[in-house]
Amino acid sequence: MIDLILTEKFSVASDFAKALGVKKKAAGCFEGNNFVITWAVGHLVALCEPDEYDPGLKKWALDTLPLIPEPFQYKPIKQTYGQFKVIKKLLTERNFGRVIIATDAGREGEVIARTILLKCGFLDKSRILRFWTSQALVPEVVRNTMETLRPIGDYDRLWRAGYYRQTADWLIGMNCTRVLTIRLKDLFSVGRVQTAVLALLTDRKQERDLFVPQTYWTLSILFTGDKGNWTGIWFKDKETRLTQAKTAFSLYQELKNHPLPGMVQSLTREKKKEMPPYLFSLTDLQQEANKKFGFPAKKTLNLAQVLYQDKKCLSYPRTDSRVLGTQNLDLVRAILQKLSPAYPKIFTGVQPGQVSLSNNRVFNDAKLTDHHALIPFKPLPANASMDESKIFDLVIRRFAAAFHQDCQFESTRVVTLFAEQTFQTRGKVILVEGWRQVYPENQPDKETEEIIPPLAQGDAAMAKKVHLEEKKTQPPPDYTDSLLLKDMTNPGRYVSQENIKKFFRGDIGIGTQSTRAQIIETLITRNYIVRSGRKLLATDKGSYLVAALRKCPVSSVLTSPEETARWEMDLNRISLGEDTDKGFLVNIKRFVTAAVAELKEAPFELKTFKQESQDPIFLGHCPACSQEVQETRKAYACTNKNCSFVIWKKIAGKHLSFRMATNLLKYKKSGPFKGFISKNKKRFPASLVIQQNKGEWQVSLDFEKPEPQIKPQAPSESVCPVCGGKIIEGKKGFGCANWRPDDGNCLFVIWKEISGKKLTQNNIATLLEGKATRSYVFKDPKGNKFKAKLQMVHTSPTGDAPKNFIIEMLAETNIPAEVISRVPCSR
DNA sequence: GCAAGGTC
Numbered sequence: 001m002i003d004l005i006l007t008e009k010f011s012v013a014s015d016f017a018k019a020l021g022v023k024k025k026a027a028g029c030f031e032g033n034n035f036v037i038t039w040a041v042g043h044l045v046a047l048c049e050p051d052e053y054d055p056g057l058k059k060w061a062l063d064t065l066p067l068i069p070e071p072f073q074y075k076p077i078k079q080t081y082g083q084f085k086v087i088k089k090l091l092t093e094r095n096f097g098r099v100i101i102a103t104d105a106g107r108e109g110e111v112i113a114r115t116i117l118l119k120c121g122f123l124d125k126s127r128i129l130r131f132w133t134s135q136a137l138v139p140e141v142v143r144n145t146m147e148t149l150r151p152i153g154d155y156d157r158l159w160r161a162g163y164y165r166q167t168a169d170w171l172i173g174m175n176c177t178r179v180l181t182i183r184l185k186d187l188f189s190v191g192r193v194q195t196a197v198l199a200l201l202t203d204r205k206q207e208r209d210l211f212v213p214q215t216y217w218t219l220s221i222l223f224t225g226d227k228g229n230w231t232g233i234w235f236k237d238k239e240t241r242l243t244q245a246k247t248a249f250s251l252y253q254e255l256k257n258h259p260l261p262g263m264v265q266s267l268t269r270e271k272k273k274e275m276p277p278y279l280f281s282l283t284d285l286q287q288e289a290n291k292k293f294g295f296p297a298k299k300t301l302n303l304a305q306v307l308y309q310d311k312k313c314l315s316y317p318r319t320d321s322r323v324l325g326t327q328n329l330d331l332v333r334a335i336l337q338k339l340s341p342a343y344p345k346i347f348t349g350v351q352p353g354q355v356s357l358s359n360n361r362v363f364n365d366a367k368l369t370d371h372h373a374l375i376p377f378k379p380l381p382a383n384a385s386m387d388e389s390k391i392f393d394l395v396i397r398r399f400a401a402a403f404h405q406d407c408q409f410e411s412t413r414v415v416t417l418f419a420e421q422t423f424q425t426r427g428k429v430i431l432v433e434g435w436r437q438v439y440p441e442n443q444p445d446k447e448t449e450e451i452i453p454p455l456a457q458g459d460a461a462m463a464k465k466v467h468l469e470e471k472k473t474q475p476p477p478d479y480t481d482s483l484l485l486k487d488m489t490n491p492g493r494y495v496s497q498e499n500i501k502k503f504f505r506g507d508i509g510i511g512t513q514s515t516r517a518q519i520i521e522t523l524i525t526r527n528y529i530v531r532s533g534r535k536l537l538a539t540d541k542g543s544y545l546v547a548a549l550r551k552c553p554v555s556s557v558l559t560s561p562e563e564t565a566r567w568e569m570d571l572n573r574i575s576l577g578e579d580t581d582k583g584f585l586v587n588i589k590r591f592v593t594a595a596v597a598e599l600k601e602a603p604f605e606l607k608t609f610k611q612e613s614q615d616p617i618f619l620g621h622c623p624a625c626s627q628e629v630q631e632t633r634k635a636y637a638c639t640n641k642n643c644s645f646v647i648w649k650k651i652a653g654k655h656l657s658f659r660m661a662t663n664l665l666k667y668k669k670s671g672p673f674k675g676f677i678s679k680n681k682k683r684f685p686a687s688l689v690i691q692q693n694k695g696e697w698q699v700s701l702d703f704e705k706p707e708p709q710i711k712p713q714a715p716s717e718s719v720c721p722v723c724g725g726k727i728i729e730g731k732k733g734f735g736c737a738n739w740r741p742d743d744g745n746c747l748f749v750i751w752k753e754i755s756g757k758k759l760t761q762n763n764i765a766t767l768l769e770g771k772a773t774r775s776y777v778f779k780d781p782k783g784n785k786f787k788a789k790l791q792m793v794h795t796s797p798t799g800d801a802p803k804n805f806i807i808e809m810l811a812e813t814n815i816p817a818e819v820i821s822r823v824p825c826s827r
Numbered sequence: 828g829c830a831a832g833g834t835c
Contacts, residue, residue: 043834080835519831
């Protein structure tokens, strides 16, 4: 008999095919060796829209609410109908011995499988088995798990929890959105996740608006003694702040005029350890990329998806886990072997002893969720973009760090007594770098780090200088993607009850890995929040919605992360079978009915909202004048008023996406694309080019065969990556034309000669594009020859200096490989 | 015109 295997996505199906020796690929499935392996594309089946129950519900009207379908119905999703048909055909036309469900091991995976089976009318549970593992699907894991298939009935509870999640979200979303939109006369979407997240943002805004900074003072003394200098900060009862001006100034005077030396009162040295960070979950990666590079959560997800799907060098990115399964030890060994020679500096400190199952910060089955942590599979392919390589770099460093030893340091605390007051000095000396050697840029700054002389108790301390500093208390910071993701993952801090708090920490969040980035974008498109630089700020419209809901005792629950996370906890209990679950949906229906009734009657004050101005997003630079090009309603147009350059969004009947326009600007040529429509309504393919026509820069269609990507021929056709100015040739380098102080004093330059190698114009053009050159021979200062590639990269160590470029010299074997040396792009 | 959850 032949068995059917159904996976959640194509990549998993191909893992199965490999493990089970199935070669032949039929339409929409693999077949051979007594298996047919097919796949879903995430959800293939969705809950019906209101008007699919009743066409009358197309119109939004108060008297049709609440909408509570009995029973709920499912429909195949249009976009993936093709794959649904393949599965349906297999299930109905062929007689399989067993149907093995191998969707992801979690609640949504169960929903995906069950709704497909339901919609295909395949209900013979005796033949359905569940494949269940969260380990990385290397062939051995697939084969082992195939030996321990479970009856599908074991997962009925999980399916029920998933069904409740799905229907509860539908009921809350459809009903509350409709009633509020009608009552407030403007589109106001409401949902279990989005509204709770919005409330975090509006609360933060309010907190900051109402914040009154308090002035306080700190006092410090630069002490000097036989052994050297150290700075002590005044403290009393663990408090270093002086809140009264009078006290602060009189103490300052007293210390300044104090004639006698003080002495070292106590000195404590403590050895401490810091364990390596956990491997990345998606949210962790998004937070880190946002902090380091300012990437929005969605951008990081997209980049990771490309690295997983196209470049195949990262594992599946949408994961909640920070650990791997114990069956993946050999996989880890193999990966380390592949990566170590490619990135020797990063992997040199890996401890073989840490690559073992006793390292339960890495290998921990109990902490595995649907997927395992995000890890690298192989070196980054050479065709990766700069942004992709940044993400990859974060992941391999995390991976390497996990197998290093702890960082060990000695922390020292000195208390100095002076004028009967106490002063503390803290120092930290790293004894064993351990995993921190993977993050050289994060080392404490040698110059600012206090180096404490080898003091001993009783040493005399002379005051060299007394320093009084006035400071102000700070409000909590505005949300960024990073901070918001953190609070969505860990809403524990919003929970008042201590016992629940524990459970929330880590285990329960608002939204899921796959959707958190999307939720942020949804709030933006609904005009509830705006992006301003790296910040995410609630708009008046967002604050108005939250305030309106909070006036209503029942509906206000939606604005409470605590309450919505509690629902999530109930669902968890249902999936574990720890709860009689009958009440859940009844309660949700009761809630929705009460909320709708309340919102129908509530006395709202109507307000209208203008669309708040967004920070414009630039596509690139204008070929005519080098100013920024920006998206408008109908076009992508130059922001310079005196320049008429424009790329229309519709050309010959075809819509140009933001991405297409961006590429077109960057390479002056993009495509070919299908789907242009001629005057006699025929469809035809063409490329888009930007070229000069009678002195005017224009977009036109090009029917020639596609050429490989066009590079700027000369550096002078490129623009300065710092300020967008023209690049001009100087004696020793190509630099920014805006170098004069009056023009912006831009100091960007690429020197014509680097370590003995003279760069060609082509080299410089390549560098300006952000790409790596081919390998050349260079000479170090001692005259030794070495081979390397050059690539210009963007450095922003603290996030405060966004426009700083350097040229890295990369060892020739791999990209982004070992950086041998760096040359700043600055005069 | 609406949710949240998958995957692309």
